[in-house]
Amino acid sequence: MKPPAIVLTAPGTNRQNDAAFALEQAGASPVCVDLLDLPGRRGEIERAKLIVIAGGFSYGDALGSGRVFALEAERLLGDLLPQKVSQGTPILGVCNGFQMLVRSGMLPGALQHNERGHFECRWVSLQPSSQLCVWTRALEEPVRCPVAHGEGRYLAGNAVLEQLRSEDRVAFRYAADAYPDNPNGSVEAIAGVCDSTGLVLGMMPHPENHVTERQGRAMVTAQKRGSALPLFRNGVAAARAS
Amino acid sequence: MKNGPEPASGASLAKVIKPCGAHRNRALTRQARQLGFAGLSLKASEIFFLRGETDTANLRSIVTRLLDDALGEAARLEVGTTAVPAGRLVIEVARRAGVTDRVATQLAESAARSGCRIEAATGSRFEMTGAGELSEKDLRFLVHNLLCNPVIETWSFGEVQPGFTSATTEESSTVEIVPLCGRPPEVLARVNNERALALDPEEMEAVAQYFTAEGRDPTDAELETIAQTWSDHCSHKTFAARIETDQGEVVPLLRQLRETTREMRAPFVLSAFDGNAGIVAFADGVRLAIKAETHNHPSAIEPFGGANTGVGGVIRDVLAAPARPVALTDILCFGPRELDHHDLPEGVLHPAVIKEGVVEGVADYGNKMGVPTVAGAVLYDAGYTANPLVFCGCVGEVLQGYDKLSGPQPGDRVVVVGGATGRDGIRGATFSSMTMDATTGEVAGASVQIGDPIIERLVADLLVELLDRPDPLVRALTDCGAGGLSSAVGELGETTGVSVDLTAVDRKYAGLQPWEVWLSEAQERMVLAVPPAQATAVVERARHLGLSACDIGEFTGDRRLLVRHGTKPVVDLPMEFLHQGRPVRRLRAKLPSPDREPDTRRREADIPKTLLTLLAHPNIASKEAVIHRYDHEVLGATVIRPMAGSDQSGPSDGTVIAPPHRPSGFALGIGVNARYGLYDPEHMAHAVVDEAMRNITASGADPAQTALLDNFSWGDPRRPETLGDLVATVRGCCAAAQLYGAPFVSGKDSLNNEYVASDGTRRSIPPTLVITALAHVPEADRSIGTALRGAGHALVLTGRTTREFGGSHYNLVTGNEGGTVPAPDASAPARYRRIHALMREGLVESAHDVSEGGLAVTLAEMAIGGRLGVEATLEEPDECSALFSESLGRIVLEVREENIPRVLQSLGDEAAVIGGVVTDYHLRLGTHRWDGTALERAWRGDA
Structure with a gap:
């Protein structure tokens, strides 16, 4: 049976269909649920085996990226997301979803304006680096996929960085530290981090936009490989195991 | 300078100052330097004004919860006067009351959710150091170009007064009578x-x-x-006008374009020049809607808002088709970036400032809508200094309900959904039909709208729900664009008649006059004709999504436009007079007489230097600094991207979009070359149609299944020479459409792009025609990029090179004059179809067309895209022509050795192997050699 998955959205989310497509390709059965549909559709989230918080500009990011999304999710869902994690449900926050997870305190650090001061869309290579994270565990090759964000510069204090390193929670690093490989000036070229359980992954790049051969056709060479489909397969496998 | 409304007494006013961070200060300081203010350093903060019956503890909690950022500099809450640090000039800016402000709205809403009822307004604060030397005039220039746009903001040295939206006046129902009868x-x-x-x-x-x-x-x-x-x-009264020329009267321009399309009988055209967008269905049966608009005048005075709402407007055109938007285009024309600000015409923003605002405006809307911006062009010419051009295009997939749109029936309700109505953008249609002068920015203040893409995102979701079904809940729809409700309601009710009550229209704030409600161009609104039984459901669904929605009246059947404000009559006109009562415009045109004599002059040049200069010319140089600010990946359907090669290092021709679940897709190609228009408008039309066709062909699309869009930006058509150029261009468009078998399905004209300086001199833009080609891509897996793919492959030049330098970039960068504009190539269409067949067989590795700068630029760009080398020999007709002539109809193909015979057999003597691809990153053309890194440095500049 395909594990039921939720793509969680808020008004202004725009990559939900891309995320749902990737989940389908990876063998899950996704539906989109918007915060506007709550509390009516809360049961679907309770039953979900996997959750993706999709990218976009929730509430226009009017008070800073992901902030209102996090506040509204807390108001409408209470502590349902942390509860899901304690039940073993894998959660992936992509881009605005990552920003929301950071604002809600489920992931550490902060996502600030890109160092260059504006939105940036380009393909990057990601080195998976965590064996704790259920999403990146045992990924054999780098992942190539686009970034598309204005506030994706990952920053954290030294103590947090030290903790992330020592607990194997840096899930992805950009291929190099300098622009444009590291497109936003993230500290230590960090592109994604996970929580202490390894179930919750937040990342700025968009793996959901590289799950078919054609999407990556012009962007992949013998030296620069990497579909993001194995990442979603990992998530679905973890959902099955939960 | 303080002219904002005074805050109401009684409620406490607090001010939160939140430092923006280094990224913003660096950008401002860089932009100031670009404008010629080198010694200046700027520190920016956001200001949030909070007003309400609340205490400091509550305000502090708002700051912590809603404004402070982790790891960022903390925001300061201030009550009372702000201390100005010594040695610094402080300028504060506040958004005017009534201007769309999503941040303020969200702040008040989120504060209310946590139990704190406040009003909010926003502004900015700038601390300048190194401004001591500036004259009053320079300072004012700096403020108006970099810190504040007086069209939407007020400013002050030191403290500014906030523009609380509720501070506007009381509701009014004044209807003024204008005495006209019997007047001279x-x-x-x-x-x-x-x-x-x-x-x-x-x-x-x-x-x-x-x-x-x-x-x-x-x-x-x-x-x-x-x-x-x-x-x-x-x-479109110029395009419908009766035009007299020395050669007699010409068929009205719009009719020429329509009839050309009709006579071509292309089976894939479902709707052309009718409604909001053209509609086609290629071999895969997918119905696509396409439209392109201009937003030139608003972008000149408020670049961000103008371009932002230009994108929003064209998306609504496609939503009204009805269709789901899937791709955006933008073609931008600016004055020279390095212009000394002392040389600027009075009241005109600096080209660098216009560019920055326009690009940010396009990016903001498209990125937030979640529609990829995938194709476009950026051009620079002194003629665009006072009149920048902003063309925005949109493609959508037509919704199922399209077949069931019957038009409004008497009794249907008039439902307005989207944003609420405010005093924004009043008189946009007439404003855009006027010539600009030094005071335009001031008097046209109300003509500029500010967009809210998130509202439009929700409108799009709503329309998909209502219309992407076999039994749509809507019988007709249109968007509120120029003219607001007056145009939209008047147009939708043209055949039935319609009666509406303006008191039922949702307002952003009180104080609007009835005519203002009727004319407002507040953004993100659609007008729907809804059967009465569905009206409540439609309104409720829209409100559930957080949209404004109101039922303002009904379609009647009496063919009159009736507008009331409560019981007070506001408009009572027969539709016939409104839509058919306008006298046909009569105009005179003086047709151009271009030089088309064969060019016998050989040209010489310092070839190594000329190529580098061409690559560095802003029209040819890399547009990556713009392209990477647009999300071109959202929806996961982008196959050929606007930058080519796995490093995204080279320029693309066409871009290809194909949803991941479908084998086929479509390509977009853009043709524009205003320099040709200066010398030979008719041949310019051929040339830019050819360019758009080359682009889609090179990317793997089928040139036999291609539809075209025209967008004309011109000067004042009442000048016979200007109109003559337009007549010649339309003639060229029609001939080219027939030649390529590519019908026009939609178009738009933007005229009167002129500026009258204070000394009375007029400046017109160069005649600018933009052609967009929308083409079928039968197999997206076989789409082709421009970047070289492998050493050992051969390079095949297709088409013929002759000596054609009129309007060329070779002339531009070498200071040469003369020559003829590239002539139409009658053999091109058949050749493009053969190239397409070769691509379908998998025989082509990469392909790039020859355009501005000629073959040398093409080969350099292919090398840069693939970071591989090229060695080629060039002969006829002479070295300079071989390298830099801009003859039409040419595409370079990269072909594997084993496939050369098949390719040459198919293309006959219209193709020749000119060289091959090598591993070492360089370009060798005959005896000339360039390092790849040198080419790339020239082409990419400081990007």
């Missing part, structure tokens, strides 16, 4: 001028005659409605 032409001319109606004298006369016959004078709203409906922007 001078009076009519004065009314026309004072009310900025932008009508011709004959049209004013027709209006006066109508009301004289009716035995009454018009209301203000009636006059405005007529002016909007009859504007060039809405009624």
Whole structure:
């Protein structure tokens, strides 16, 4: 049976269909649920085996990226997301979803304006680096996929960085530290981090936009490989195991 | 300079100052340097004004919860006067009351959710160091170009007064009567001028005659409605005009384009020049809607808002098709970036400032809508300094309900959904039909709208729900664009008649006059004709999504436009007069007589230097600094991207979009070359159609299944020479469409792109035609990029090179004059079809067309895209022509050795192997050699 998955959205989310497509390709059965549909559709989230918080500009990011999304999710869902994690449900926050997870305190650090001061869309290579994270565990090759964000510069204090390193929670690093490989000036070229359980992954790049051969056709060479489909397969496998 | 409304007494006013961070300060300091203010350093903060019956503890909690950022500099809460640090100049800016402000709205809403009822307004604060030396004039220039746009903001040295939206005046229901009946032409001319109606004298006369016959004078709203409906922007009166030339009268321009399409009988055209967008269905049966618009005048005075709402407007055109938007295009024309600001015409923003605002405006709307911006062009010419051009295009997938749109039926409800109505963008249609002068920025303040893409995102979701089903809940729809409700309701009710009550229209704030509600161009609104039984459901669904929605009246059946404000009549006009009463415009055109003699002059040049100069010319140089600010990946359907090669290092021709679940897709190609238009407008039309066709062919699309879009941006058509250029261009468009078998399905003209300087001199833009090609890609897996793919492959030049330098970039960068504009190539269409067949067989590795700068630039760009080398030999007709001539109809193909015989067999003597691809990153053309890194440095500049 395909594990039921939720793509969680808020008004202004725009990559939900891309995320749902990737989940389908990876063998899950996704539906989109918007915060506007709550509390009516809360049961679907309770039953979900996997959750993706999709990218976009929730509430226009009017008070800073992901902030209102996090506040509204807390108001409408209470502590349902942390509860899901304690039940073993894998959660992936992509881009605005990552920003929301950071604002809600489920992931550490902060996502600030890109160092260059504006939105940036380009393909990057990601080195998976965590064996704790259920999403990146045992990924054999780098992942190539686009970034598309204005506030994706990952920053954290030294103590947090030290903790992330020592607990194997840096899930992805950009291929190099300098622009444009590291497109936003993230500290230590960090592109994604996970929580202490390894179930919750937040990342700025968009793996959901590289799950078919054609999407990556012009962007992949013998030296620069990497579909993001194995990442979603990992998530679905973890959902099955939960 | 303080002119904002005073805050109401009683409620406490607090101010939160939140430092923006280094990224913003660096950008501002860089932009100031670009404008010629080198010693200046700027520190920016956001200001949030909070007003309400609340205490400091509550305010502090708002700051912590809603404004402070982790790891960022903390925001300061201030009550009372702000201390100005010594040695610094402090300028504060506040958004004007009534201007769309999503941040303020969200702040008040989120504060209310946590139990704190406040009003919010926003602004900015800038601390400048190193400004001591600046003259008053320079300082003012700096403020108006970099810190504040007076069209939407007020500013002050030191403390500024906030623009709380609720501070506007009380509701009003004044309907003014304008005396016209029996008045002499001078009076009519004065009314026309004072009310900025932008009508011709004959049209004013027709209006006066109508009301004289009716035995009454018009209301203000009636006059405005007529002016909007009859504007060039809405009624295309120049394209419908009777035009007299030395060679007799020509068929009206729009009819020429329509008839050309009709005569071609292309089976894939479902709807052309009708409604909001053209609609096609290629071999895969997917129905696509396409439209491109201009937003030139608004972008000149408020670049961000103008471009932002230009994108929003064209997306609504496609939503109204009805379709789901899937791709955006943008073609931008600016004045020279390095212009000394002392040389700027009075009242005109600096080109670098316009560019920055426009690019940010396009990016903001498209990125937030979640529609990829995938194709475009950026051009620079001194002619665009006072009149920048912003063309925005959109492609959508038509919704299922399209077949069931029957048009409004008597009794259907008039439902407005989207944003609420405010005093934004009043008189946009007439404004865009006027010539600009130094005061345009001030008087046209209300003509500029500010967009809210998140609202439009929700409108799109709503329309998909209502219309992407076999039994749509809507019978007709259109968007509120120029003219607002007056145009949209008037247009939708043209065949039935319609009656609406303006008191039912949702307002952003009180204080609007009835005519303002009727004319407002507040953004993100659609007008729907809804069967009465569905009206409540539609309104409720829209409100559930957080949209404004109101039922304002009904379609009647009496063929009259009736507008009331409560019981007070505001407009009462027969649809026939409104839509058919305008006298046909009569214009004179003087046709151009271009030089088309064969060019016998050999040209010489310092070839190594010339190629590097061409690559560095802003028209040819890399556009990556713009392209990477647009999300071109959202929806996961982008196959060929605007930057080519796995490093995204080279330029693309066409871009290809194909949803991941479908084998086929479509390609977009853009053709534009205003320099040709200066010398030979008719051949320019051929050339830019050819460019758009080359682009889609090179990317793997089928040139036999291609539809075209025209967008004309021109000067004042009442000048016979300017109109003559337009007539010649339309003639060229029609001939080219027939030649390529590519019909026009939609188009738009933007005229009067002129600026009158304070000394009375006029500046017109160069005649600018943009052609967009939308083409079928039968197998997206076989789409082709421009970047070289492998050493050892051969390079095949297809098409013929002759000596054609008129309007060329070789002339531009070498200071040469003369030569002929590239002539139409009658053999190109058949050749493109053969190239397409070769691509379908998998025989082509990469392909890139030859355009500005000639073959040398093409080969350099292919090398840069693939970071591989090229070695080629070049002969005829002479070295300079071989390298830099811009003859049409040429595409370079990268072909594997084993496939060369098959390719040459198919293309005959229209193709020749000119060289091959090598591993070492360099370009060798005959005896000349360049390092790849040197080419790339020239082409990429400081990107």
